[in-house]
Amino acid sequence: MSTPSRPWWKTAVFYQIYPRSFADANGDGIGDLGGIRARLDHLSWLGVDALWLSPVYPSPMADFGYDVAEYCDVDPVFGTLADLDGLVADAHGRGIRVILDWVPNHTSDRHRWFVESRGSRTNRRRNWYYWRDPAPDGGPPNNWMAAFPLGTPAWTFDERTGQYYLHSFLPGQPDLDWSNPEVVAAMHGVLHFWLERGIDGFRVDVVHALGKDPSLPDDPPPWAGIPHTAFHHHPSTHAILRDLRRLVDSYPGDRMLVGEVWSLLERQTVLYYGHGDELHLAFDLPAAVRTPWEAAAWRGYTRRLIAEIEDVGGWPTWVLSNHDTPRHRTRFGSEARARAAAVLLLTLPGAPFLYAGEELGLEDAVIAPQRKLDPGGRDGCRAPIPWSTEPGHGWGDEPWLPLPPAAAERNVETLHADAGSILNLYRRLLAARRASPALRLGPWRPLDTPPGTLGFERASGGDRRVVFVNFAAGEVACSGGNMIIQLTSDGSGEGSPYGGVLAPEQAVVLRPTAA
Ligand code: NOJ
Numbered sequence: 222m223s224t225p226s227r228p229w230w231k232t233a234v235f236y237q238i239y240p241r242s243f244a245d246a247n248g249d250g251i252g253d254l255g256g257i258r259a260r261l262d263h264l265s266w267l268g269v270d271a272l273w274l275s276p277v278y279p280s281p282m283a284d285f286g287y288d289v290a291e292y293c294d295v296d297p298v299f300g301t302l303a304d305l306d307g308l309v310a311d312a313h314g315r316g317i318r319v320i321l322d323w324v325p326n327h328t329s330d331r332h333r334w335f336v337e338s339r340g341s342r343t344n345r346r347r348n349w350y351y352w353r354d355p356a357p358d359g360g361p362p363n364n365w366m367a368a369f370p371l372g373t374p375a376w377t378f379d380e381r382t383g384q385y386y387l388h389s390f391l392p393g394q395p396d397l398d399w400s401n402p403e404v405v406a407a408m409h410g411v412l413h414f415w416l417e418r419g420i421d422g423f424r425v426d427v428v429h430a431l432g433k434d435p436s437l438p439d440d441p442p443p444w445a446g447i448p449h450t451a452f453h454h455h456p457s458t459h460a461i462l463r464d465l466r467r468l469v470d471s472y473p474g475d476r477m478l479v480g481e482v483w484s485l486l487e488r489q490t491v492l493y494y495g496h497g498d499e500l501h502l503a504f505d506l507p508a509a510v511r512t513p514w515e516a517a518a519w520r521g522y523t524r525r526l527i528a529e530i531e532d533v534g535g536w537p538t539w540v541l542s543n544h545d546t547p548r549h550r551t552r553f554g555s556e557a558r559a560r561a562a563a564v565l566l567l568t569l570p571g572a573p574f575l576y577a578g579e580e581l582g583l584e585d586a587v588i589a590p591q592r593k594l595d596p597g598g599r600d601g602c603r604a605p606i607p608w609s610t611e612p613g614h615g616w617g618d619e620p621w622l623p624l625p626p627a628a629a630e631r632n633v634e635t636l637h638a639d640a641g642s643i644l645n646l647y648r649r650l651l652a653a654r655r656a657s658p659a660l661r662l663g664p665w666r667p668l669d670t671p672p673g674t675l676g677f678e679r680a681s682g683g684d685r686r687v688v689f690v691n692f693a694a695g696e697v698a699c700s701g702g703n704m705i706i707q708l709t710s711d712g713s714g715e716g717s718p719y720g721g722v723l724a725p726e727q728a729v730v731l732r733p734t735a736a
C-alpha cells in the first residue's frame with residue numbers, strides 16, 4: 222500500500238462512470254453494475270487507476286440518482302449491493318480503486334427521513350431539514366433560487382404543515398440541515414457503511430453548500446436571481462469537512478474525499494483543502510469546464526490554479542468533461558483540439574479526471590425535444606457509450622437516451638483496433654504518465670512560449686518532460702532544445718527528434734534524447 226506522503230490518489234488517473242450510460246448487461250437500455258463489471262478488462266487495458274461511479278443508490282431518479290432515497294443500498298435498475306461488492310472486488314483485483322458519489326447536501330423527498338420530517342411540525346426528524354414559516358406576504362422565506370428548474374425559488378410550500386422547505390436543487394431534493402448533530406451522525410454512519418465495505422473514497426456532491434447561515438439571509442444584489450449554490454459559502458462548512466476528513470483518514474489504505482466545488486466566486490476551491498485537514502482533492506468548477514480553447518485562457522487558468530493550490534500544500538485536479546456540462550469535444554469543436562486537450566489534461570501536475578467517452582472523442586448527443594429527460598438540460602453529455610460496431614452498439618433497440626453522433630465509427634471496438642485513434646492516444650498517454658516520475662509527481666515550471674501556445678516542464682530526479690500545446694490553427698515555431706518526441710496528439714513523429722515546430726492544434730510531449 223502507498224505511504225502517507227505519496228497516497229495513491231496523488232498519482233492516479235480517475236475515470237468517471239455515469240452508470241446509466243456506461244454499459245447495459247441486462248438489455249433494458251439502462252447501464253448497470255453488471256455492465257461495468259463486464260467492461261473492467263477494457264478499463265484495465267486503457268490504464269485507469271480509479272473509478273468514480275455517479276450515484277447508484279435507490280432513487281426516484283428526479284435528478285438521475287442525485288436524489289438519494291437510501292444511502293446504503295443500490296437501486297434495482299443498477300443491480301444489488303452484492304453486484305456492487307462484486308464490482309469493487311473485481312476492480313481491486315485489477316488494481317483499480319473505486320470511489321462512490323456521496324450526496325450529503327440533500328436527500329430525495331422520498332427518503333424516509335424526509336417523509337417523516339414533513340409528516341408534522343413535531344416529528345422527531347422535523348429539524349433534519351430546513352423548514353421555515355412563509356414570509357409575511359405568504360411567499361418563500363427568503364429569495365434563494367434553486368438550480369433546477371432555472372428561475373424557480375429554492376423553497377416549496379407544504380400544505381400539510383403550512384411551512385416551506387428548502388431545496389437548493391429540485392423540489393424533490395430537500396436540503397439536510399448539517400447543523401443538526403443527528404444529521405451529522407446519520408451521514409457519518411453512511412460513510413462508515415461504505416468504508417467498511419472497502420470503498421476507496423467519495424466524490425462529495427456540492428460540498429461547498431453543506432454549512433449554512435442559520436438565519437438564511439436573502440441573497441444581496443447582484444446575486445439575487447442566480448441559483449444560490451453557485452455562490453454559496455459559509456464558514457461552518459469547514460468544521461463539517463474537518464470531521465469528515467478525520468473519519469475517512471481513520472481507515473487504512475489512504476481513503477479519500479474529492480469534493481465538487483462549483484462556485485462563480487473566485488478563489489473558492491482552494492478554501493476546501495483547508496490546511497491539509499479538509500478535502501484531499503477538490504474540483505475547480507465551473508472554471509475547469511468553461512475555459513475556452515485559447516492559449517491565453519489556459520495559460521492563465523493553469524498558472525492560477527496551480528499557484529493557489531500549491532500555496533496550501535494541496536494537489537490540483539483537472540477535469541475537461543463531466544455529466545453536468547457539454548463534452549469538451551463539443552465545446553472545443555474538433556477532434557484535433559480534443560486530442561491536444563487530452564495531452565494537457567494528462568500531463569499537468571495534479572489528479573486528472575476523465576469522463577467516460579472522452580477517450581472515444583465523443584460529442585454530445587443531439588436530443589429531440591420529446592426525448593429530453595433531465596430537468597437541467599444535461600442529457601447530451603450523458604448519451605450511452607457505443608461499444609461495438611453492431612446495430613445498437615451494445616445497447617439493443619432502445620437505450621434510455623439516444624446514442625452520440627457517429628457511433629458507427631466512434632465506438633470502442635472500432636477505435637480499439639485503430640492504432641491512430643484517440644482511444645489509443647489516451648492509452649499511450651496513460652502509459653507515458655505511469656512510466657514517468659516527472660509526469661506523475663514532478664514540479665511544474667511554466668515555459669515562455671510563443672503566442673498561441675502553452676508550454677511547461679515537469680522534472681523529477683533525472684526524469685524530465687516538456688509539454689507544448691499549440692492552440693492556433695497554423696504551425697508555430699516553438700524551440701524545445703535537443704529533445705525526442707515521445708508522444709503527439711495526432712500521433713505524428715513519435716520517437717523522432719523534435720524539429721522545433723508544432724503542427725496546427727497539436728500537443729507534444731518531449732523527452733531528453735538520452736532518456
Ligand atoms: C452536482 C451533480 O454533479 C449534479 O449532477 C446534480 O444535479 C447536483 N449536484 C445536485 O445533486
Ligand code: CA
Pocket residue numbers: 245246247248249250251252253298
Ligand atoms: Ca440494464
